[in-house]
Amino acid sequence: MLLLLAAACVVAFVLLLYMVSPLISPKPLKLPGAHVVVTGGSSGIGKCVAIECYKQGAFITLIARNESKLLQTKKEIEKYSVNDKQVVLCISVDVSKDYGHVENVLKQAQEKLGPVDMLINCAGTSITGKFEDLEVSCFERLMAVNYFGSVYASHAVIATMKERRMGRIVFVSSQAGQVGLFGYTAYSPTKFALRGLAEALQMEVKPYNIYVTVAYPPDTDTPGFAEEIKTKPLETKLISEASSVCQAEQVARVIVKDAIQGNFNSFMGSDGYMLSVLTSGMSPVTAITEGLQQVVCMGLFRIIGLFYLGSFDSIVRRCMIQREKSESTDKTK
Ligand SMILES: NC(=O)C1=CN([C@@H]2O[C@H](COP(=O)(O)OP(=O)(O)OC[C@H]3O[C@@H](n4cnc5c(N)ncnc54)[C@H](OP(=O)(O)O)[C@@H]3O)[C@@H](O)[C@H]2O)C=CC1
Numbered sequence: 001m002l003l004l005l006a007a008a009c010v011v012a013f014v015l016l017l018y019m020v021s022p023l024i025s026p027k028p029l030k031l032p033g034a035h036v037v038v039t040g041g042s043s044g045i046g047k048c049v050a051i052e053c054y055k056q057g058a059f060i061t062l063i064a065r066n067e068s069k070l071l072q073t074k075k076e077i078e079k080y081s082v083n084d085k086q087v088v089l090c091i092s093v094d095v096s097k098d099y100g101h102v103e104n105v106l107k108q109a110q111e112k113l114g115p116v117d118m119l120i121n122c123a124g125t126s127i128t129g130k131f132e133d134l135e136v137s138c139f140e141r142l143m144a145v146n147y148f149g150s151v152y153a154s155h156a157v158i159a160t161m162k163e164r165r166m167g168r169i170v171f172v173s174s175q176a177g178q179v180g181l182f183g184y185t186a187y188s189p190t191k192f193a194l195r196g197l198a199e200a201l202q203m204e205v206k207p208y209n210i211y212v213t214v215a216y217p218p219d220t221d222t223p224g225f226a227e228e229i230k231t232k233p234l235e236t237k238l239i240s241e242a243s244s245v246c247q248a249e250q251v252a253r254v255i256v257k258d259a260i261q262g263n264f265n266s267f268m269g270s271d272g273y274m275l276s277v278l279t280s281g282m283s284p285v286t287a288i289t290e291g292l293q294q295v296v297c298m299g300l301f302r303i304i305g306l307f308y309l310g311s312f313d314s315i316v317r318r319c320m321i322q323r324e325k326s327e328s329t330d331k332t333k
């Protein structure tokens with residue numbers, strides 16, 4: 001009897017260890033002297049991520065298309081140097097066009113600044129509008145930049161990371177990559193796709209000590225956002241008010257902190273927290289407490305989420321009625 005109890009205890013302990021072992025947090029990456037590549041590093045969130053890493057002693061490669069914007073950003077970043085060895089390298093390339101080209105430039109960057117320790121996939125753009133108003137080419141373009149651009153850059157660095165048994169890859173998704181909202185039929189799928197890629201890739205590369213992070217920023221005050229707002233449907237604007245507009249510096253700090261720690265999920269604010277718990281699905285966890293919070297809070301957050309959905313539906317309905325009214329008064333004029 002005693003023996004049976006002891007055996008049961010051992011089995012339970014082993015089971016517990018087995019469950020807990022993948023949950024043990026990774027060792028933080030050391031940024032001083034590390035090589036960080038930021039796609040979309042010449043503007044907005046990407047620029048602030050680059051500055052944040054540079055301030056912590058990293059060597060930076062900026063990737064974007066427009067050369068003069070790249071050079072201007074390089075100058076801006078260099079103001080924050082913490083030692084005189086630090087370098088900011090600029091590469092002008094379209095991450096969505098030719099994989100061979102992207103692979104080549106990343107090879108050159110690694111020859112100059114050493115193997116990539118951290119890749120931040122931030123190059124991206126958004127187009128909003130009603131489904132029928134968006135040309136199908138918009139859907140293709142967004143998928144090319146936001147999704148395939150991230151696949152290309154990651155594919156070009158992963159082999160070296162695996163050889164070195166270290167590295168970080170960050171995908172900048174969006175809150176619109178956690179929930180599909182009015183106006184985002186072309187954009188949201190590209191951000192949801194990044195999550196699928198990140199989950200599958202993380203499972204492959206974890207034994208090689210490589211950690212993948214997916215960031216879900218809310219609306220953030222950037223040149224890209226200023227552009228987006230010009231053509232945003234009223235419905236999208238009103239719905240987006242559910243979550244506040246963040247500063248790019250603040251978003252960048254959170255992304256860099258989570259990437260260093262190797263956290264899979266990176267979110268900002270209380271609505272970001274709720275969304276990340278609510279949409280955790282089968283995503284990996286990097287701390288036992290994270291998993292526990294998801295188990296405990298999921299039901300409650302679903303209830304809160306249903307209220308949000310109800311209010312979004314009523315925004316859409318009200319806008320439709322308003323539009324029909326103004327159309328009919330236009331006709332009678
Ligand atoms: N701002 C926001 O509200 C939010 C943004 N995001 C995401 O964060 C990321 C950055 O957004 P944000 O800072 O607002 O964007 P910005 O428009 O301010 O900056 C975009 C950056 O990406 C580069 N870029 C765009 N297309 C390409 C391309 N094909 N190849 C290479 N580089 C490219 C741009 O440079 P260039 O044009 O010279 O190539 C620029 O450096 C995007 O993925 C966006 O979807 C997520 C949530 C909220």
Ligand SMILES: CCCCCCCCCCCCCCCC(=O)[C@@H](N)CO
Nearest residue numbers: 126174175176218219240242243274305
């Ligand atoms: C419990 C559940 C809480 C639910 C809260 C839901 C809030 C949703 C607001 C989403 C705003 C959309 C941000 C898109 C940002 C973006 O990617 C673009 N700006 C890019 O340019």
